[in-house]
Amino acid sequence: MIRRITAALAGADTTLLGPGDDAAVVAAADGRVVASTDMLVENRHFRRDWSTANDIGHKAAARSLADIAAMGAVPTALLVGFAAPGTLALDWVDGLVAGLREECGEVGAAVVGGDVTAADTITLAVTALGDLQGRDPVTLGGARVGDVVAVAGRLGWSAGGLAVLGRGFRSPVQVVTAHRRPEPPYAEGPRAAQLGATAMTDVSDGLIADLGHIAEASGVRLELRGEAIEVPAKLAEVGAALNVDPLVWVLTGGDDYALAATFPRGTDLPEQWRVIGAVIDGEGVRVDGRRWPVGGHEHYR
Amino acid sequence: MIRRITAALAGADTTLLGPGDDAAVVAAADGRVVASTDMLVENRHFRRDWSTANDIGHKAAARSLADIAAMGAVPTALLVGFAAPGTLALDWVDGLVAGLREECGEVGAAVVGGDVTAADTITLAVTALGDLQGRDPVTLGGARVGDVVAVAGRLGWSAGGLAVLGRGFRSPVQVVTAHRRPEPPYAEGPRAAQLGATAMTDVSDGLIADLGHIAEASGVRLELRGEAIEVPAKLAEVGAALNVDPLVWVLTGGDDYALAATFPRGTDLPEQWRVIGAVIDGEGVRVDGRRWPVGGHEHYR
Incomplete structure (x- = not known):
């Protein structure tokens, strides 16, 4: 399955080493990297009867990519942990991977790595990385009276x-x-x-x-x-x-x-x-x- | 629970912005960042009757930190997605977080972010980041006849x-x-x-x-x-x-x-x-x- 997923992915300009090795290497020209992780659990964060696999891939990616944008950064990469029952149809996985890839593509990022394991419930762990391009991160704590x-x-x-x-x-x-x-x-x-x-x-x-x-x-x-x-x-x-x-x-x-x-x-x-x-x-x-x-x-x- | 976990964590030298915001910011002085994700599912990757929470934290961190080392890089940060039943004892979570923190401490890294959600099965998604310190990554594909x-x-x-x-x-x-x-x-x-x-x-x-x-x-x-x-x-x-x-x-x-x-x-x-x-x-x-x-x-x- 990992080979199948890897074959369906494409790198971005910032992808120095993509999926298939012990780890990925992503450009961080700014000298800092922004990183955020989100977990999505079936029937808590998505339902397969309400959304296609492709939709769920888009949404799972969007959820983490938006965290990067909210720091004022440009997303560069996604790592996706995927746990699912062994009975899950491969074309469902294909749809999910396409959705993740497509949503990354909208911001110039790429899926650069991940992990696949068996579990009773479909669970996605999506980590997004991003580039501040020389700017300070915009945090939660900077609002001032008068803004x-x-x-x-x-x-x-x-x-x-x-x-x-x-x-x-x-x-x-x-x-x-x-x-x-x-x-x-x-x-x-x-x-x-x-x-x-x-x-x-x-x-x-x-x-x-x-x-x-x-x-x-x-x-x-x-x-x-x-x-x-x-x-x-x-x-x-x-x-x-x-x-x-x-x-x-x-x-x-x-x-x-x-x-x-x-x-x-x-x-x-x-x-x-x-x-x-x-x-x-x-x-x-x-x-x-x-x-x-x-x-x-x-x-x- | 997020506040409790965040309070138990400490930053490393490379932690520019730790847990509590939309995303973390980690130093990547090299201009590149190494990243790897691993999923761990209870009763597949660990058993609570065979290992303490602290052991499981150490091992979950080690699994991802070793991937960074295997690229020739020095680990800098960990992001931890954590899904668990709402009935899980808080002191078990405390033990897990301490194990993650301690294992990171052994390599000068820190837990800089993560996500917590409810699920029927304890699932950990651990993403490690690392610094190549100017070196080329050591990949799987470089072995040569005679080595x-x-x-x-x-x-x-x-x-x-x-x-x-x-x-x-x-x-x-x-x-x-x-x-x-x-x-x-x-x-x-x-x-x-x-x-x-x-x-x-x-x-x-x-x-x-x-x-x-x-x-x-x-x-x-x-x-x-x-x-x-x-x-x-x-x-x-x-x-x-x-x-x-x-x-x-x-x-x-x-x-x-x-x-x-x-x-x-x-x-x-x-x-x-x-x-x-x-x-x-x-x-x-x-x-x-x-x-x-x-x-x-x-x-x-």
Whole structure:
């Protein structure tokens, strides 16, 4: 299986030694390397009846590549640990590998190594590497009082798609596809760093939760303006059909891998970035001055 | 749990940004980074009734760190994906993390990041990073006819310990400990590279199998001299007690993470390296001219 997988992979410009040896060698011209690992477990992070193998490969790669972008870095490489039952169809594995390779290709990265082992449950461990290109990493802890809070990329779409699938539907295709195959705004990570972003993260657990990590690490409060937080018409439509407030998806839905960052006030932000609030004294995250959801626990602060 | 784990970790000199952010940042002064991932699944790669959490942490780290050493590189960092049932005792996790940290400490590396998720089976995904310090990586494919074959580190000890544990015994302690906590000769990896090693690997699957990877990648045959392959007295003793030929452990036992390499003939090797054979024309691995075990299948060549 390792030979089969290796044969299906292609290197990137930064791949100095690809799969097949004891370890890979990846260029790190900057003299530093950014690295992040994510685990995905079947029926917790993905379902084979809701997503194709190709979708799951794309999403598994996206999840880790977005972490690299959220540091302001450009992804260079992926290493993939793969545990699965011996009965798993080889063409499912082919689809997974193609998805991983294709998603890497969108950012100029490559799958450079990994490991395959037997296990009762399909489990993926995806490690992404990246290049800061001479910039400082943009961490969670740099937000300053007076900064603006801005987001790039979609919010709530994956959660809307998950809700649709959970009710047994397969449409609208836009939200279902968004759940199956997120489109993180990778290029906005390095761009935000160039623009002077003071803190940044990717939205994997939900906007309020992930902004909460910035608030905590920076020792500030992030005050969001409800009117600035857009609920796209398609999500409103799906929410109406399912009798769900789509703002819940936008504020708490994960897995879209939008980028959320703070910038010094007055930064000239490109159109991809939408200002949704400001950094003030205090702690936690508030929407129009209130915890969200109203009456929520500290978990949501 | 992530906070608890992060609090138990310490950085290394190369740790520019440790756990707690979207990604870690690790020094790669060489302008390249070496990276390798291994998966470990409970009851396939370890048993909780045979090894402590601390042992399992040491071994999981060793398995990946040895891959870095086998490229001739010095390990700098580990990222650890950890999936486990929610019922797992926290002090077991503490022991695991301590083992990972301690093993990293032996080579000047550090656990810089990771991920924690729920799963039915304890699964570890360990990614190690390393620094080539300006040297070329030592790959599987560089062995040349006329080279000598040499090994550093223990062979067969872990397999002997596994055999003891499998029979329900807990002693001799030397072999059981060797199984629970391997001692890869990490420093010999970079040293072998400096000495001009032409190919190198770590012995994770067994000497014959892992040398087979060098033979295949290099397009040569590795001819071993049986008389040069030492069976330590302790393994002979255990073999006699269990009625097993200990040479089987030495030639096919994995998980000791010895280093096996080829060097140009005439290389002045330090005492840590034992010459066991030579590189000749042909393919596969032979012991005194024969496949091992005698009559073995192509799998063993």
